[in-house]
Amino acid sequence: MKFITRSDWYGFFALCLDHLIMLLFLGSICLGPLGFSSEFFYTRILPANAIGLLIGNLFYARQARSWALLR
Numbered sequence: 001m002k003f004i005t006r007s008d009w010y011g012f013f014a015l016c017l018d019h020l021i022m023l024l025f026l027g028s029i030c031l032g033p034l035g036f037s038s039e040f041f042y043t044r045i046l047p048a049n050a051i052g053l054l055i056g057n058l059f060y061a062r063q064a065r066s067w068a069l070l071r
Helices: 006-031 038-071
Strands: none
Touching: 006 038
């Protein structure tokens, strides 16, 4: 089994683009209509979002690897 294939790179860049768009949307909503302070957004929301994305992506990578090994 190859460690990384072409479709893995496509998925990686699609996921990066999706997260970038969601962070831009989250920033515009939080700093605009919801009225959060920029200090709260940059020191609390963005770091928490980054940690959540990292943990989620590591979990999904582990899950995909275990399912691939079962085949």
